[in-house]
Amino acid sequence: MLTPGDLSAIRLTLELATLTTALLLLIGTPIAWWLARTRSWLKAPVGAVVALPLVLPPTVIGFYLLVVLGPNGPIGQLTQALGLGLLPFTFWGLVAASVLYSMPFVVQPLQNAFEAIGDRPLEAAATLRASPLDCFFTVVLPLARPGYLTAAILGFAHTVGEFGVVLMIGGNIPEETRVVSVQIYDHVEALEYTQAHWLSAGMLVFSFVVLLALYAFNPDRRRP
Amino acid sequence: MTDPRIHARFHLDWPGFALDVDLDLPGRGVTALFGPSGSGKTTLLRCIAGLERAPGAYLGFDGEVWQDGDRFVPTHRRPLGYVFQEASLFPHLTVRRNLEYGLKRVPARERRVPLDHAIDLLGIGHLLERRPERLSGGERQRVGIARALALGPRILLMDEPLAALDLKRKQEILPYLERLHEALEIPILYVTHAPDEVAHLADHLVVMEEGRVLASGPLTETLARIDLPIRLGEDAGVVLDAVVAERDAEWKLACVEFAGGRFWTRDSGAELGRHVRVRVLARDVSLSLEPHGGTSIQNILPGTVAEIGDDSHPALALVRLQIGASPMLARLTKRSAAALGLHPGMNLWVQVKAVALIG
Numbered sequence: 001m002l003t004p005g006d007l008s009a010i011r012l013t014l015e016l017a018t019l020t021t022a023l024l025l026l027i028g029t030p031i032a033w034w035l036a037r038t039r040s041w042l043k044a045p046v047g048a049v050v051a052l053p054l055v056l057p058p059t060v061i062g063f064y065l066l067v068v069l070g071p072n073g074p075i076g077q078l079t080q081a082l083g084l085g086l087l088p089f090t091f092w093g094l095v096a097a098s099v100l101y102s103m104p105f106v107v108q109p110l111q112n113a114f115e116a117i118g119d120r121p122l123e124a125a126a127t128l129r130a131s132p133l134d135c136f137f138t139v140v141l142p143l144a145r146p147g148y149l150t151a152a153i154l155g156f157a158h159t160v161g162e163f164g165v166v167l168m169i170g171g172n173i174p175e176e177t178r179v180v181s182v183q184i185y186d187h188v189e190a191l192e193y194t195q196a197h198w199l200s201a202g203m204l205v206f207s208f209v210v211l212l213a214l215y216a217f218n219p220d221r222r223r224p
Numbered sequence: 225m226t227d228p229r230i231h232a233r234f235h236l237d238w239p240g241f242a243l244d245v246d247l248d249l250p251g252r253g254v255t256a257l258f259g260p261s262g263s264g265k266t267t268l269l270r271c272i273a274g275l276e277r278a279p280g281a282y283l284g285f286d287g288e289v290w291q292d293g294d295r296f297v298p299t300h301r302r303p304l305g306y307v308f309q310e311a312s313l314f315p316h317l318t319v320r321r322n323l324e325y326g327l328k329r330v331p332a333r334e335r336r337v338p339l340d341h342a343i344d345l346l347g348i349g350h351l352l353e354r355r356p357e358r359l360s361g362g363e364r365q366r367v368g369i370a371r372a373l374a375l376g377p378r379i380l381l382m383d384e385p386l387a388a389l390d391l392k393r394k395q396e397i398l399p400y401l402e403r404l405h406e407a408l409e410i411p412i413l414y415v416t417h418a419p420d421e422v423a424h425l426a427d428h429l430v431v432m433e434e435g436r437v438l439a440s441g442p443l444t445e446t447l448a449r450i451d452l453p454i455r456l457g458e459d460a461g462v463v464l465d466a467v468v469a470e471r472d473a474e475w476k477l478a479c480v481e482f483a484g485g486r487f488w489t490r491d492s493g494a495e496l497g498r499h500v501r502v503r504v505l506a507r508d509v510s511l512s513l514e515p516h517g518g519t520s521i522q523n524i525l526p527g528t529v530a531e532i533g534d535d536s537h538p539a540l541a542l543v544r545l546q547i548g549a550s551p552m553l554a555r556l557t558k559r560s561a562a563a564l565g566l567h568p569g570m571n572l573w574v575q576v577k578a579v580a581l582i583g
Contacts, residue, residue, distance in 0.1 A: 120312050123275050126299035127306035128326030128375065134300075138325070142316040 002198060008175055009183035009199075016091070016179060017159040020098040024106040024155045025148065027099065032110035033136075051104045058101065062168020065097050069169070087169075094170045094177050098159045105154040113147020114140065149217055157210045161203070230379070230411065233282040234271045236435075243267050243278070243435040251286060253427035254405055254412045256443075258419075264435035265415045269381050272413065273306050274299035286378060303334070305372030307382040311364040313356040319367050320352040326375045336376035337408075345407060346370040346400050362393035366400060373404075380412045386421060401425055406499075419455075423463045423503055423582050429454075448551035450533035450542045460535075460542065461505035463582070464550050468498045480581065484548025485525040489579040501582045506542060508578040509554035511564060515573050523576040527552070529568050532561065541566075545574055552576075 002010075035047055053061060069087045070076045076086055087093035117140060125135035141148075163181040170177030172186065180199055187196035229251025236243040243264045249255050257265040270276040272283060274290065274297065283291040290297045313322050327339060343349050346366040356364060365385055372380060385401075386394045398421070405412070405425055414425060422429065422443075429446040431438040431454055439446050439454065447454055447462045454460070470479035471491055478491040480502055487502060494500055515524055527547040535542040541561045543554045552574065564572070 120308065120310075121314060123299075124306075124308065124312040124314070125325075126275070127273060127304065128371070129300050129329035130325075131298075131300050134329070139314060139316075143314075 003195065005174060005178075006180075006183060006195065006199060009178050009180045010202075012091075012175070012177075013160055013179040013181075016094055016098060017156045019095055020102060020159045021106075021152055021155045023095070023099050024102060025152060028103065028106040028110055028151065028155075032107045033114055033140075035107070035111045036114035050107050053101045054104050058162065058164025059168055061101055062097065062165045065093075065100070065165070065169050069093060069096070089169070089171045089173060089177060091176050094166060094179075097165050097169045098162060101162055101165045102155045102158045105158045106151040109147050109150040109154060110144065113144040113150075116147075117143050146217065150214060153210055153214050157207060161207070229286045230272075231282065231284040232268070232272055234268065234278045235280060236267065236271070236276075236278045241267075241435060243271070245432075245435070245437055247430065247437060247440060249411070249413070249430070249440075250428050251411050252409070254414050254425045255428040255430060256422045256426035257413060257415045257430050257432060258417065258422050258426075259432035259438075260417055262434075263432040265417075265430075265432045266383050267435075268432070269383050269413060269415050273304060273381055274302055275306075300329075303375075303378040305375050305377030305380045307365075307369050307372050307380070307385045309384045310388050311356070311368030313359075313364060313367055313371070315356050317356075318352070319348065319354050319356070319359070322356070322367060323352075323371050323374050326371060330375050334376055335374075337373050339374045342370040342373040345373070345403055360393070361389050362396045365389065365393075365397060369400070369404070373408075378410055380408070380410055382412060382414045384415050384417070386418065387416070398424060420582070423501065444551060448544055448553055450531055450544050450553065459505045459507055460553055460555070461503055461508075462550075462552055463501055463503050464552075466500050466502050468494045468496050468500060471496065478581070480579075482548075482550055484527075484546075484550035487576065487579045488522045489581050492581050494581070503580040503582055504552055504576055505578070505580075506553035506555040508576060509545075509552060510575045510577070511543070511545075511554055511556065511560075511566070512573045512575055513564060516575075519575070521575045521577055523579065525574045525576070527572065527574040529566055529570045529572065531568060532566055547574060 031050065035043060066088055067073050068075050069079070071080070071086060079085065079087055087096055121139050121143065122135055125139045130138060161181065163185070166177065166179055166182055172178050172182050180203060184196050184199045187193070187199065230249040231247070232249065233246045234243055241264070245264070245268055257268060259265050267276060271278050271281065277296065281291050283289070289295060290302055314325065317325065323339060323343070327335065346369055348363065348366050348370055351359060351363055351367065356367070359367065369385065386397055389397065402424065414421070416422060426443045428441070429443045430440045431446070439449065439452055444462050444464060464482045466480035466482040466487070468478055469481040469486060472479070476491050477488050478494065480487050480489060480500055482502065489502065525547050527545045529543060530546045530551065531544040533542050533544070535555055539557050540555055541558045543556065543561070543566065545552045545554060554574065
């Protein structure tokens with residue numbers, strides 16, 4: 001069955017995905033709100049940057065993250081100056097990479113949800129004495145709830161499923177950066193097919209259940 | 225104008241549309257912003273609400289400045305109520321929570337209209353626990369109006385509140401609006417392109433066209449202008465305030481009294497003493513030098529010629545008459561006008577063939 005290493009990888013994966021999803025919902029909300037509401041010419045470039053992880057090979061993202069977060073990179077020097085050390089090959093480095101990598105899977109559903117609300121409920125709230133912030137929490141958030149559900153599920157699932165970026169930025173350190181996808185890779189390399197099966201089948205079931213939940217919660221949407 | 229409490233000056237230059245308005249509006253009663261679609265009346269209303277930001281504009285309300293230069297009071301700090309064309313209720317809240325949404329954000333001392341009163345006035349007491357999607361269009365709009373009223377606003381802005389409704393729903397809501405008109409002390413700005421709503425509700429009329437104001441003044445006087453005959457629907461004519469003074473059960477007629485005389489008209493069931501409005505079209509008014517007997521026309525009143533002007537066809541003249549304190553319009557051919565020797569100041573008899581009782 002599952003070895004202690006497998007269990008540790010599963011725990012790490014769930015921690016990583018939970019943390020990443022929580023951070024992404026926090027960071028993604030203002031970005032998605034801005035993208036949904038702005039008339040600035042910056043909308044297209046910012047939208048494109050957010051969507052980049054959809055098309056780039058994970059190795060490209062991982063490579064540049066290594067460069068930027070590394071000892072000679074700008075952020076690496078900043079984290080060192082702050083006494084945080086270096087992020088690559090640590091759990092927090094993985095979190096940072098996952099946030100970037102899963103960004104479009106959270107921002108885009110939120111943006112769609114905000115756009116679908118339109119101007120009118122915001123105007124109605126303003127005529128009912130609600131300040132913009134008040135309106136966001138009492139009108140926008142409740143109306144965008146299906147969008148948040150979709151965003152959370154997709155962000156979580158996509159983080160669980162990542163591999164290339166993890167390998168580039170996290171390496172393969174037990175208890176620190178060895179998540180399930182990497183663990184499966186190791187099993188296969190070591191020809192431990194039974195172990196690989198257990199974990200892979202688990203991932204398969206997990207992914208199916210997640211997508212099933214997604215489609216069940218959003219019955220009228222063709223795509224999430 | 226008595227009590228000019230709203231001063232609005234807006235200039236907007238959008239691609240394909242310009243708004244250029246400088247208006248004084250009364251601080252009481254219903255002011256109708258009337259004009260075809262695209263005339264800028266909704267944009268003007270949105271500017272007044274602060275939903276649209278027109279640079280360089282001025283907006284004063286009741287001694288306060290809402291917009292002037294860099295000063296711009298955001299919508300949520302303006303003491304107004306706004307009714308949208310579609311009710312725009314919050315779909316995630318019940319009717320009750322929709323009504324309470326604005327109420328909770330208004331300090332208790334500013335709540336001029338108790339919630340129960342707003343609910344009664346609009347007749348929505350039985351709908352409170354429902355979700356907006358379970359309401360009919362007319363019910364939704366009544367909730368939208370009650371929601372705006374419950375704020376205790378100092379001015380109510382209504383953007384074609386009946387336009388999205390079919391005739392039946394419209395007739396269901398109109399009586400509520402008339403009650404509102406009688407019950408409220410606050411000014412109402414009412415955007416519409418429907419002549420019957422103007423005739424029913426307006427006290428003051430602003431006529432708009434292509435982003436500009438063609439005319440602005442008290443309803444009856446504005447409708448009686450012959451330099452700018454304003455057609456409410458099919459024809460020029462005036463709307464007069466009146467009271468039901470007498471009812472004749474035998475002939476099913478009612479007598480209404482207005483400032484200048486009385487009319488007999490078909491009895492539509494309005495009880496004695498009730499305030500009504502009557503509409504008199506220019507084409508139904510003819511003039512005579514003698515108080516004829518032997519005519520089928522029942523309503524013959526003494527009047528004075530105030531002004532004679534051209535009508536749309538070169539053969540026709542439009543005559544503004546004064547009957548007591550009320551103006552009236554008559555249309556006749558220029559040949560008749562010449563034969564009668566009409567001139568301003570002349571006294572004659574005004575025969576009114578048909579009077580429509582409204583509201």
